[in-house]
Amino acid sequence: MILVTGGTGLVGSHLLYTLLSKGLEVRAIHRESSTFKNVKKVFNYYTNASNAEMLFNKINWHFASLNDIPQLNDAFLGITKVYHCAAYISFDSKKYYTLKKTNIEGTANIVNLSIANNIEKLCYVSSIATIGNTIDGSLINEETDFNPDENNNVYSLTKYGAEMEVWRGTQEGLNAVIVNPGVIFGSGFWNTGSGVIMNIGSRGIPIYTPGSVGVVDVIDVVKAITLLMESSIENERFILVGTNPNYKELLTLLAQHFGKKPPHKSIAKWKLNTISKLDWLSHNLFRTRRKLLKPTVDSLYTISKYDGSKIEKEIDFKYTPFNETLARVIPRYKSES
Numbered sequence: 001m002i003l004v005t006g007g008t009g010l011v012g013s014h015l016l017y018t019l020l021s022k023g024l025e026v027r028a029i030h031r032e033s034s035t036f037k038n039v040k041k042v043f044n045y046y047t048n049a050s051n052a053e054m055l056f057n058k059i060n061w062h063f064a065s066l067n068d069i070p071q072l073n074d075a076f077l078g079i080t081k082v083y084h085c086a087a088y089i090s091f092d093s094k095k096y097y098t099l100k101k102t103n104i105e106g107t108a109n110i111v112n113l114s115i116a117n118n119i120e121k122l123c124y125v126s127s128i129a130t131i132g133n134t135i136d137g138s139l140i141n142e143e144t145d146f147n148p149d150e151n152n153n154v155y156s157l158t159k160y161g162a163e164m165e166v167w168r169g170t171q172e173g174l175n176a177v178i179v180n181p182g183v184i185f186g187s188g189f190w191n192t193g194s195g196v197i198m199n200i201g202s203r204g205i206p207i208y209t210p211g212s213v214g215v216v217d218v219i220d221v222v223k224a225i226t227l228l229m230e231s232s233i234e235n236e237r238f239i240l241v242g243t244n245p246n247y248k249e250l251l252t253l254l255a256q257h258f259g260k261k262p263p264h265k266s267i268a269k270w271k272l273n274t275i276s277k278l279d280w281l282s283h284n285l286f287r288t289r290r291k292l293l294k295p296t297v298d299s300l301y302t303i304s305k306y307d308g309s310k311i312e313k314e315i316d317f318k319y320t321p322f323n324e325t326l327a328r329v330i331p332r333y334k335s336e337s
Contacts, residue, residue: 001025001026001027001060001078001079001080002019002024002025002026002027002079002080002081002082002083003026003027003028003029003075003076003079003081003082003083004016004019004026004027004028004029004082004083004085005028005029005066005082005083005084005085005086005110006029006084006085006086006087006125007028007029007030007039007059007061007085008028008030008031008034008035008036008038008039009085009086009189010184010186010188010189010192010193010218011085011125011181011184011218011221011222012028012039012083012085012086013038013039013042013043013188014042014186014188014218014219014221014222015083015085015222015225015226016028016039016043016059017042017043017046017055018222018223018226019226020055020058020059021046021047021055025058025060026058026059026060027059027060027061027062027075027079028059028060028061028062029062029063029064029066029072029075029086030061030062030063030064031063031065032063036056036061038188038189039056040052040053040056041188041336042187042188043055043056045187045188045332062074062075066086066102066105066106066107066109066110067101067102067105067106067109069109069113072109072110072113073113076113076114076116076117076119079117079119080119080120081119081120081121081122081123081229082110082114082119082121082122082123083123083125083225083229084107084110084122084123084124084125085125086102086106087102087103087125087127087159087162088101088102088103088158089155089192089193090154090155091153091154091155091293091295091296092154092290092293093153093154095154096154096158099154099155099158100158100161102158103155103158103159103161103162104158104161104162104165106162107124107162107165107166108162108165110122111165111166111168111169111174112169114169114174115169115172115173115174119174120175121175121176121177121229121234122166122169122174122175122176122177123176123177123178123179123225123228123229124162124163124166124176124177124178124179125179125181125221125225126159126162126163126178126179126180126181126237127155127156127159127180127181128140128180128181128182128214128239128241128304128306129153129155129156129159129160130146130156130159130160130163130180131144131146131180131239131306132144132145132146132147133302133304137303137305138305139305139306139307140239140304140305140306140307141239141306141307141310142180142236142237142238142239142310146160148160153295153298155295163178163237166178170234170235175234175235176234176235177225177228177229177233177234177235177236177237177238178236178237178238179221179224179225179228179237179238179239179240180237180238180239180240181216181221181239181240181241182213182214182215182216182239182240182241182242182244182306182308183197183213183214183215183216184215184216184217184218184221185198185215185216185217185218185322185325185326185329186217186218186219186325186329187218187328187329187332187333188332190333190336190337194215195333197250197254198254198329198330198333199337200251200254201250201251201253201254201255201257201258201260202254202258202260202333202334202337203260204255204258204260204261204262205251205263206261206263206264206265207263207265207266207267208247208248208251208263208265208266208267209247209266209267209269209272209300209301210246210247210248210266210301210303211246211247211299211300211301211302211303211304212244212245212246212247212302212303212304212305213244213245213246213247213250213299213304214239214241214243214244214304214305214306214308215241215242215243215244215245215250215322215325216240216241216242216308216319217242217319217320217322217325219320219325220240220242220317220319220320221240223317224238224240224311224315224317227315227316227317228311228315231314231315233314233315238308238310238311238314239306239307239308239310239311240308240311241306241307241308242308242319242320242321242322243319243322244304244305244306245322246303247300248262248263248266251263253322253323253326254326254330257326257327257330258330258334269297269301272292272297272300273294273297275292276292276293276294276296276297279291279292279293
């Protein structure tokens, strides 16, 4: 049986369908607050309603917290392989404790139980947030060092800490692979991640920032991790980035698909920093939800180009052209938003 953490998220839900459609037995960990609505919706993207329901009902759902050892230990009974997709995502420094508990300590628990239960292989879905930047602006690859002492955001630091737990596990005999996807575009989750970007693009905003972003299709992520888990490859990491558009290019592509005018004016960083400070003030005075954090502003002005070709050289894998991804995802966004 295969264990999946984060099964109610974007990658996890698409992964669950793929595994079940291959006839594999799957157990998925969920939290007390989890909802299965989006998972069912994702299943219906791939097949007819009756088959989607039949496959969904085959999932062995197991309630567990990543920080509750007895609950997790029960989840590992009869498990041979583990896909660790669960993560807490926030760039707010006030959320550091929660990020640390989930991303670092939760991953340490998954690693320890994988070793204790003689798991054949673990796949950890990390992020390009843990990959360093090159000094000369050249392509970033798997060998580019991450410096934890630099001015990194709290999400990057805790995902890096989680990777260290996985590598520690490999030193103790665990077979593992790590993938570092860029921003993942896929259907079903419109209020987080790439869904927020599409929300912005759907309005046809006139401004853009000079930074860039590595993007990848959720279908490619799922294909990559399942192929890696079926392969003999172990104790390696793989960047999963199909292309690196700058934000003007990305927003222009989105505008074309949504029938809006493309952006035409660059906005100075100090203006967004000012908005971020006002957002902070509003949050502290009126308890409004933070909308623009400083790490987000910094990322919008950072040019990072990722080389995702390593995986294409080692297994039978090709990235989906990004325009094809948008052509598939945006009609669903329009019909569901």
